[in-house]
Amino acid sequence: MSNPGKLITSSSELDLDRPNIEDYLPSGSSIQEPHGKLRLRDLLDISPTLTEAAGAIVDDSFTRCFKSNPPEPWNWNIYLFPLWCCGVLFRYGILFPSRVLVLTIGWIIFLSSYIPVHFLLKGHDKLRKKLERSLVELICSFFVASWTGVVKYHGPRPSMRPKQVFVANHTSMIDFIILEQMTAFSVIMQKHPGWVGLLQSTILESLGCIWFNRSESKDREIVAKKLREHVQGADNNPLLIFPEGTCVNNHYTVMFKKGAFELGCTVCPIAIKYNKIFVDAFWNSRKQSFTMHLLQLMTSWAVVCDVWVRDIISVRAGLKKVPWDGYLKYSRPSPKHRERK
Amino acid sequence: MGNTSSMLTQYDIEEVQEHCSHTFSQQEIVSLYQRFCQLDRNGGGFISAEEFLSVPEFAVNPLSQRLLRMIDGLNFKEFVAFLSAFSPRATLQQKIEFIFKVYDSDGNGKVTFNDLLDVLHDLTGQFISEQQRKQVLIHVLEEAGYTKDSSLVLSDFVKILGNSGLKMEVEVPVD
Numbered sequence: 445m446s447n448p449g450k451l452i453t454s455s456s457e458l459d460l461d462r463p464n465i466e467d468y469l470p471s472g473s474s475i476q477e478p479h480g481k482l483r484l485r486d487l488l489d490i491s492p493t494l495t496e497a498a499g500a501i502v503d504d505s506f507t508r509c510f511k512s513n514p515p516e517p518w519n520w521n522i523y524l525f526p527l528w529c530c531g532v533l534f535r536y537g538i539l540f541p542s543r544v545l546v547l548t549i550g551w552i553i554f555l556s557s558y559i560p561v562h563f564l565l566k567g568h569d570k571l572r573k574k575l576e577r578s579l580v581e582l583i584c585s586f587f588v589a590s591w592t593g594v595v596k597y598h599g600p601r602p603s604m605r606p607k608q609v610f611v612a613n614h615t616s617m618i619d620f621i622i623l624e625q626m627t628a629f630s631v632i633m634q635k636h637p638g639w640v641g642l643l644q645s646t647i648l649e650s651l652g653c654i655w656f657n658r659s660e661s662k663d664r665e666i667v668a669k670k671l672r673e674h675v676q677g678a679d680n681n682p683l684l685i686f687p688e689g690t691c692v693n694n695h696y697t698v699m700f701k702k703g704a705f706e707l708g709c710t711v712c713p714i715a716i717k718y719n720k721i722f723v724d725a726f727w728n729s730r731k732q733s734f735t736m737h738l739l740q741l742m743t744s745w746a747v748v749c750d751v752w753v754r755d756i757i758s759v760r761a762g763l764k765k766v767p768w769d770g771y772l773k774y775s776r777p778s779p780k781h782r783e784r785k
Numbered sequence: 786m787g788n789t790s791s792m793l794t795q796y797d798i799e800e801v802q803e804h805c806s807h808t809f810s811q812q813e814i815v816s817l818y819q820r821f822c823q824l825d826r827n828g829g830g831f832i833s834a835e836e837f838l839s840v841p842e843f844a845v846n847p848l849s850q851r852l853l854r855m856i857d858g859l860n861f862k863e864f865v866a867f868l869s870a871f872s873p874r875a876t877l878q879q880k881i882e883f884i885f886k887v888y889d890s891d892g893n894g895k896v897t898f899n900d901l902l903d904v905l906h907d908l909t910g911q912f913i914s915e916q917q918r919k920q921v922l923i924h925v926l927e928e929a930g931y932t933k934d935s936s937l938v939l940s941d942f943v944k945i946l947g948n949s950g951l952k953m954e955v956e957v958p959v960d
Contacts, residue, residue, distance in 0.1 A: 484929035485945045487922070490884060490904065491953035493848050498871040498955045500842035501856075502820060 535743050543590040543742045550586025554579055558647065576650045577628040577681065584625035587618075592746040595622055599752055609675060612714040614686035616727035617734055618741065619716050622749065629684035630674060632656065632667065640734050652681055684714075719748035793818050805865045808872035808879075813957040814865065821861050831860045847907050851887060871955040878943065880953050885942045895936040898922070 558579050565572035588595065610629065612619060617640070623629055630652040635641060644655060652674060656667045674683055727737045741747055793801075798811050809817065824832050826839070834857040838844045846852070856867055869875055870883035888896045888904055905918050913921075923933050929945065931937070937945075 484925045484931075485949045487905070487925050488884070488888075488901075488942065488945055489949060489951065490848065490887065490908070491880070491951055493846065493908065494852075494884070494887065495871065495953050495955060497843055497846040497848055497852055498868055500840050500846065501824075501837070502817070502868065502871075502955050503958050504840050504842040 531745075535745065539592075539745075540743050543592075547586060547590040547742075550583055550590070554583040554586070562650070573650070580628050580647065580651060581625055584621045587621045588625050588747075591618075591741040591744070593622065594746055594748045595625075596750045597626065598750065610682055610684045610712045610714050612684060612686055612716055615716065615718060616737065618727075618737075618747070619686070620684075622716065622751065623684060623714065626751070628681050630654065630681040631684045631686075632671065633686075636734070638733070638735075715750075715752040717750050719750075801862055801865050804862050805869040805872075808869040808874045809865065809957065810959075812959045813872075816957050816959050817865055817868065818861060821864055831858050832856070832864065833858055847910065848887065848904075851890065851904070851907055854890065855886065868955070868957075871953060873954045873956075877947065877951060880951055881942050881946050882939065883953075884946065885939050888942075895938055896942075897936045898926075898933050901926075901937075 558576065561572060561575045561579065565575070587593075612623065620629075620631055620633070624631075628651055631648070632654045633644065633656075635655045636644065644653070654667055654670050654674065671683070727734070732740075793815060798814050801814050802809065802811065821832065822828075824836055824840070826836055834853045837853060837856060838849070843849055856864075859867060870880050885896065886892075888900050890900060890903070901922055902918060905922060906915075909918065926932065926935070931941075
């Protein structure tokens with residue numbers, strides 16, 4: 445039997461080729477490991493591969509990352525139900541209007557000072573930048589206040605230094621607002637449509653944020669170039685990247701994109717974990733518009749979250765790691781991936 | 786079961802149970818229905834190949850293309866029937882029949898040398914040359930008393946796989 449030996453080499457080549465995925469998948473190998481002698485029955489027995497396939501159809505870890513887990517119903521109880529009704533009345537009748545008011549006031553203050561600063565201080569770049577920074581921090585604080593956000597920070601405040609990037613896990617767009625409230629970061633973000641897009645192109649532009657459009661391939665290089673320039677500049681705002689590239693549901697972190705780690709900078713991780721007692725902060729951008737998401741947050745009791753700076757993200761916030769690329773939410777693996785398997 | 790109502794009635798559950806010859810419990814069928822609705826993104830009442838491939842763990846499976854030919858456009862009843870071979874309650878015979886069907890791509894009840902070679906190709910990809918695959922296959926076939934030209938039928942599969950301790954079980958998560 446000359447071939448089983450060859451089989452072994454190729455299967456170990458295969459392992460070298462994709463080491464990390466292998467760790468997570470069930471160990472049913474698609475290539476028969478020749479225990480002594482390869483027999484027809486071993487060759488015909490494709491059950492491990494089939495079991496894997498059927499297992500994926502029944503339940504898979506990837507879909508679970510993006511499922512908004514429905515909250516356990518707790519209010520169907522004769523004692524709790526009236527209380528819950530009062531809660532709803534209170535949240536929609538009193539909390540929500542007052543929050544809208546807070547947010548509106550915030551916007552009025554913000555816009556009335558931002559517009560003059562932006563146009564009148566054209567000559568004084570340094571001063572203008574500084575003022576705009578604090579204004580953005582201000583409006584973000586108003587946003588957080590409008591959900592009664594209770595944010596606990598752990599670790600040192602991010603400082604402005606060249607050659608450093610911050611990376612954070614991504615549950616919702618409000619991650620950005622929460623972090624921005626702490627220090628004005630420059631963020632790299634997908635260009636959004638609607639009013640969010642308008643904000644992006646006008647106000648956040650001044651923070652030195654970088655936009656990209658996934659669907660445009662040329663964009664990649666331009667963004668990469670901009671990124672590189674940005675991290676070199678000493679007085680630019682600290683750069684914040686969400687390397688998962690998409691929102692994940694607060695229970696998992698998916699595979700990080702490597703881009704953030706290739707800039708040759710110090711990488712400072714930030715971990716955000718929302719407390720689900722009051723509201724599920726996961727924004728499923730395919731199902732819900734951002735406006736709806738904000739409304740949902742504004743009609744809830746409070747948004748409670750913890751932010752850790754500089755620590756190993758998943759371990760710290762108690763998120764489970766899965767090897768999937770978050771981008772697969774939008775597309776499916778190419779045949780190339782399958783071939784390699 | 787062509788409709789896409791979000792709830793299964795007791796009657797529906799029993800009907801599906803009947804259809805998969807009681808390999809799944811009623812709770813498991815309810816769970817499978819939730820999963821079915823989750824996979825059926827456009828709510829058409831059936832799952833297309835595209836929708837199956839949106840599960841990356843499935844899409845990277847070496848046999849996914851072959852399986853897709855069997856499962857493209859399944860409605861819920863067929864979906865459960867397809868998975869029933871993986872139930873711990875399914876008999877060995879049912880499991881072997883399923884494996885046979887995977888090999889027998891043209892469905893003529895015979896598995897030829899080329900059928901075997903195709904599956905082996907799916908499993909090994911470019912890591913082994915076509916020549917090597919053929920050699921291995923001829924070798925093990927002859928060792929088991931067949932030749933390159935013999936085509937295997939279901940009873941051959943039962944004979945070959947019958948006492949090999951086949952383990953092909955998938956647990957349906959029930960909450």
